[in-house]
Amino acid sequence: MVKPTSVTNSIRALRFAADEMTQAELARRIGVTRQTVIAIEQGRYSPSLEMAFQIARVFDVPLDAVFQYPSTTGASS
Amino acid sequence: MAYEEKGAWVALIVGIVAYAVYAAVVLGRAAGGPLAEAPYVDALLWSIGAAIAMAIVVTIIVGIVSRRDGLVSDQRDKQISARAEHTARAFLVIGALGALVLALIEADPFWIANTIYLAFVVSSTVEGITRIALYRGVMPSW
Numbered sequence: 401m402v403k404p405t406s407v408t409n410s411i412r413a414l415r416f417a418a419d420e421m422t423q424a425e426l427a428r429r430i431g432v433t434r435q436t437v438i439a440i441e442q443g444r445y446s447p448s449l450e451m452a453f454q455i456a457r458v459f460d461v462p463l464d465a466v467f468q469y470p471s472t473t474g475a476s477s
Numbered sequence: 478m479a480y481e482e483k484g485a486w487v488a489l490i491v492g493i494v495a496y497a498v499y500a501a502v503v504l505g506r507a508a509g510g511p512l513a514e515a516p517y518v519d520a521l522l523w524s525i526g527a528a529i530a531m532a533i534v535v536t537i538i539v540g541i542v543s544r545r546d547g548l549v550s551d552q553r554d555k556q557i558s559a560r561a562e563h564t565a566r567a568f569l570v571i572g573a574l575g576a577l578v579l580a581l582i583e584a585d586p587f588w589i590a591n592t593i594y595l596a597f598v599v600s601s602t603v604e605g606i607t608r609i610a611l612y613r614g615v616m617p618s619w
Contacts, residue, residue, distance in 0.1 A: 432551035435479040435612070445553055445616045 572596015
């Protein structure tokens, strides 16, 4: 089983704060499929840096308000 | 389900069905005798041709049915596709090496052709399963 990404995100909360923006609307605004937005929200897919910035720009917040990379115990590079 | 994921299902099912029909026809023709003596060329060509035609027709139908959800491919679709192709390529190489060995030992063309065809089928099956698994599960970073 593949380990899920360590990157977490607040997209769901940000969508609700933004007039309950739908996943479809967010997908349309960043030019991806709704399935990709769902996969990102669920932490099953890490978007490219460019897509991450596009998402942050949609919500008009800094990148680290959308994506977080918590420090983990053990494995570090 | 993403349009591309539906496409993966189509390719997977069509490929398996086409090969199963081919194998059944050739085994039927062999009728318990030596397999290499069974006529296979027409069945093999028909199987490949029918698989390509069926995949095109079903993909068009799936496209028409799901056009409301959008037919676009995005970055994730491309990464999943590349990852699946990368995973499946090894099976194609193994099949090609097998066919090379068979040619070098001057095996019957039946075995060479069927090794290559089987490699195509196994490779596309692995590719399809990988694509579906990546759509359903986690896309690993690499």
